[in-house]
Amino acid sequence: MSKPTRAERKEAKARDRERKQKRALIESFRAWECSYSTTLGRRIRNAYKWIAENIHEPSDLEGMRGDTLAGLYRELPMWEWGLSVLACGNDEEKYQLFKTVKSHERF
DSSP states (O other): OOOOOOHHHHHHHHHHHHHHHHHHHHHHHHHHHHHHHHHHHHHHHHHHHHHHOHHHHHHHHHHHHHHHHHHHHHHHHHHHHHHHHHHHHOOHHHHHHHHHHHHTTTT
């Protein structure tokens, strides 16, 4: 067996570096998945808890409570959808969610 040439060693190092970068990127993405699913779960739990503690009769729908409830009902479906993507979606769906979340974080 012959000794690898300098070009072959250089190419092997480049492939190894690329594999390590890809692995680090995947690990970072998986960490984001875990963190964001926890965030969404907490948001959902806290929203339903707030609703249970604050909305008991029609008069509770007026003023600040009503405004807060309207905001929660606007956000809840999006949070629940995001959590379902993270729990059951494929990698492409999760990546699309990631891009959407990151694009909204810039504002």
